[in-house]
Amino acid sequence: MFNKILIANRGEIAIRVMRTCKRLNIPTVAIYTPNDQHCKHVMFADKAVEFHSEKNMIGYLDIDAILDVAERMKVDAIHPGYGFLSEKAEFSKRCEEEGITFIGPGCKAMALLGNKLDGRAFMERQGIHTTPGTLSPLKNAEEAKREASRIGYPVMLKAAGGGGGRGMRVVESEEEIEQAFESAQTEADKAFKDPKLFMERRVLKPHHIEFQMVGDSKGRGYCLGERECSVQRRNQKLIEETPSPSVTDAMRSELFPRVEAALEKSGYQSLCTFEFLMSDAGELFFMEANTRIQVEHPVTEMVTGLDLVEVQFNIAADRAVDEELLSAKPSGAAMEFRVNAENPFNNFFPAPGRIEKYIEPAGEGVRVDSCAYEGYMVPTEFDPMLAKLIIHGKDRPETLHRATDALDHYTLTGIKTTIPYHRLVVRTAAFRSGHYSTDFVKEHPPAELLKHESFSMFETITEKPSVK
DSSP: OOSOEEEOOOHHHHHHHHHHHHHTTOOEEEEEOGGGTTOHHHHHSSEEEEOOOSSOSSGGGOHHHHHHHHHHHTOSEEEOOSSTTTTOHHHHHHHHHTTOEESSOOHHHHHHHHSHHHHHHHHHHTTOOBOSBOSSOOOSHHHHHHHHHHHOSSEEEEESSOOTTTTOEEEOSGGGHHHHHHHHHHHHHHHHSOOOEEEEEOOSSOEEEEEEEEEOTTSOEEEEEEEEEEEEETTEEEEEEESOTTOOHHHHHHHHHHHHHHHHHHTOOEEEEEEEEEOTTOOEEEEEEEOSOOTTHHHHHHHHOOOHHHHHHHHHTTOOOHHHHHTOOOOSEEEEEEEESEEGGGTTEEOOEEOOEEEOOOSTTEEEEEOOOTTOEEOSSSOOEEEEEEEEESSHHHHHHHHHHHHHTOEEESSOOSHHHHHHHTTSHHHHHTOOOTTHHHHSOHHHHHTSGGGOOHHHHHTSOOOO
16 A cells, blocks of 8 residues: 555544554655654654744644655655645645655645635535625635625624634624724734635534545445534534434435535545534535544544544545445444543633643543543643543434533543533433534533533542543
């Protein structure tokens, strides 16, 4: 397949990719900036190379520096992970020019779907409705005001060149436009080197539904099911699950063939995610395509039995994956809980620092993907996610039961994390019922959940694992 793979990323996702490499006996190369020398992915790789960037404060965004390491280490493939350069068509193109396999889509397909505006226009041409909004970049705040008046408040300003909640602002009235436009543009430029913004109507109390897509090297598209991602803070996901409690079998039968046909039409090869908003009336609006592996890909792996990183490898190596994908029938239910270095009881404010004690839960149907360890100093300059707790069960009730137990036995001290909030969430009637929207965190803020009579055991739920 490949003789040596460089992972152009850090932390949890770098380790996740390396695990598949180790299982397949493929040597790995990690890269790290000077401040990242104690990061777990550096220790986990077969070879780790420190690199410096003269162009970017965040070295993982420097294409030239990364390709320099790749050339020196004589790798024949690069996996970009998620975030950073994973959705940059330029990176995919440069790898191709250098004779290095980019484990992801080709630059043309990435440019078509990865750019939010081009992707929206493409899906409209395929007969898949997008959220009402603009299909070209906004020139300035004045144009944003005019478009917002046409679309109707509230609206969302969104970065055209990336996702993950960055470069995104909710605007409730015209008075908020100028400040929101400036801050979203600045954040988009910093995160993606692309300041372009577009606008779309904000669907009130929607469900965030996404579809795991795969395009193989033979031109065929596959949909491996959907994920519900509606528990979010600041437009970034906290909990994901599959199957979605909001999606019916009739909706799946109607939509799966349509999204598969759209992916085939795009010429896309590798993993891709189509993200939709679903209104209270059950209308599905396409938002964007993520042209990379998703943070929440493990829930799909848990119900299908697939290794989606290995699927990426096989497609990049022009190997057939059709039999494997067609035979992968979802079984049971799975949930993922993101463990972030944030204080949920202080508006999820970042909480970097040194981890003092770290014990992961274990048991049937329990998986932890993590870059945390005792003594690790959590940095301030990167995304605060430390780990993902993934749970699988024969159905949603069993998955919830296992998740509750696993969260109660997840120990991470020294810093504040989202684990206490997850312990509260899985005990709420709203989450357990499956009837919740993207307003869940706003409607169930951590401080309010603690006042509920069911959560009187404050110390157990918020600070320490329960003892049986």
